[in-house]
Amino acid sequence: MAPPTDEGPLDAPGSPDGGGNADESPQPALWGPASGVGSLPGTDPLEAMRVVLGELPDFPHLPELPGRGAGSDMIGRSAALLVDVAVDLVPAGWRLVARPGTDQRRAQELLARDLDALHEVAEGHTGPFKVQVTGPWTLAAGLERTRGDRAVVDAGARRDLAQSLAEGVAAHVAAVTGRVPGARVVVQLDEPSVPAVLQGGLPTASGFGKLAAVEAQVVEELLADVVGRIAAPVVVHCCANRAPLELFRAAGAAGVSFDLGMVQDLDDIGTAVEAGTQLLVGVVPGTDATLGAPKVTASRVQSWWRELGFPVEQLHEAVTLTPACGLAGASPAYARTAMQHVREAARFLLPD
Numbered sequence: 001m002a003p004p005t006d007e008g009p010l011d012a013p014g015s016p017d018g019g020g021n022a023d024e025s026p027q028p029a030l031w032g033p034a035s036g037v038g039s040l041p042g043t044d045p046l047e048a049m050r051v052v053l054g055e056l057p058d059f060p061h062l063p064e065l066p067g068r069g070a071g072s073d074m075i076g077r078s079a080a081l082l083v084d085v086a087v088d089l090v091p092a093g094w095r096l097v098a099r100p101g102t103d104q105r106r107a108q109e110l111l112a113r114d115l116d117a118l119h120e121v122a123e124g125h126t127g128p129f130k131v132q133v134t135g136p137w138t139l140a141a142g143l144e145r146t147r148g149d150r151a152v153v154d155a156g157a158r159r160d161l162a163q164s165l166a167e168g169v170a171a172h173v174a175a176v177t178g179r180v181p182g183a184r185v186v187v188q189l190d191e192p193s194v195p196a197v198l199q200g201g202l203p204t205a206s207g208f209g210k211l212a213a214v215e216a217q218v219v220e221e222l223l224a225d226v227v228g229r230i231a232a233p234v235v236v237h238c239c240a241n242r243a244p245l246e247l248f249r250a251a252g253a254a255g256v257s258f259d260l261g262m263v264q265d266l267d268d269i270g271t272a273v274e275a276g277t278q279l280l281v282g283v284v285p286g287t288d289a290t291l292g293a294p295k296v297t298a299s300r301v302q303s304w305w306r307e308l309g310f311p312v313e314q315l316h317e318a319v320t321l322t323p324a325c326g327l328a329g330a331s332p333a334y335a336r337t338a339m340q341h342v343r344e345a346a347r348f349l350l351p352d
Helices: 045-055 074-079 102-122 138-144 156-180 195-201 216-229 245-249 268-272 294-308 312-318 332-347
Strands: 088-092 093-097 128-136 183-190 234-237 255-259 278-284 320-324
Touching: 045 332, 074 128, 074 138, 074 195, 074 255, 088 102, 093 278, 102 156, 128 138, 128 156, 138 156, 138 216, 156 183, 156 216, 156 332, 183 216, 195 216, 216 245, 216 255, 216 278, 234 278, 245 255, 245 268, 268 294, 278 294, 278 332, 294 312, 294 320, 294 332, 312 320, 320 332
Parallel strands: 128 183, 183 234, 234 255, 255 278, 278 320
Antiparallel strands: 088 093
């Protein structure tokens, strides 16, 4: 998956319509009908970017390629964005260290290559464009401190990481916008570890115990601080079971991204829709599977929407279809098919 979103005024970052006066050029739309989650199979950033633009032209994303190894994985990629925080790769995983090592520099070089590919392939793109980074809680859960325990247990370490990440994301958004001037960047924070953080399900560094649960208010406050520091609409993605969508929305997310098959709390989803929060709904598996017709997928989404109790005319604007999770574990052929499937399924959600 990834490395290193309520409607407001028309010129606010989270507004779906863009802003400005009547005599200004219209802003590109914030959301598209279909997008990807983030990761893809393969190692060639140019080819990956071409595939994404070809299959998801209305809402492409910057692909992540963890198949390239250390530095392209979820934690390492976001480590490339950190400002004044150093990490390095040790046998147990990524660890906070006193000064940057070769692994962090490699992560930064790989990200720079991705940005070069973006400029070469997508310079002329206009409209929404999504980038993905590991969220503050998943990043803290995936990094060890020097003593060997996870950074997530240390409030000071969590705070420093969150501030560093937000600063790095701001620079990343500026780098993407500089290479694709017509893009309206959306930032996706990947938070697959949040359910385990809330439930006390994270293993200790030794693996023999579990870390204590963190209160929901504490999780929300830190996430809200990061969201508030990012001058772009923010989507929070979690394809794990029991994704706390209401917490993400309350933290200021302009959109929530989730696996349709994993979320059963219709009340939280209804609250999000009423608040104007965009739903990025995962409707096809992230690994190779036999897919039915796109129209059947669209019918499933329409039935779910009717169960929520909202007018069908709102569906195509409130929902963006995606795969359920990243596609790094899929075959290249299936990854392309999955993106094509969500694009075609989204067409059947348009009103007659």
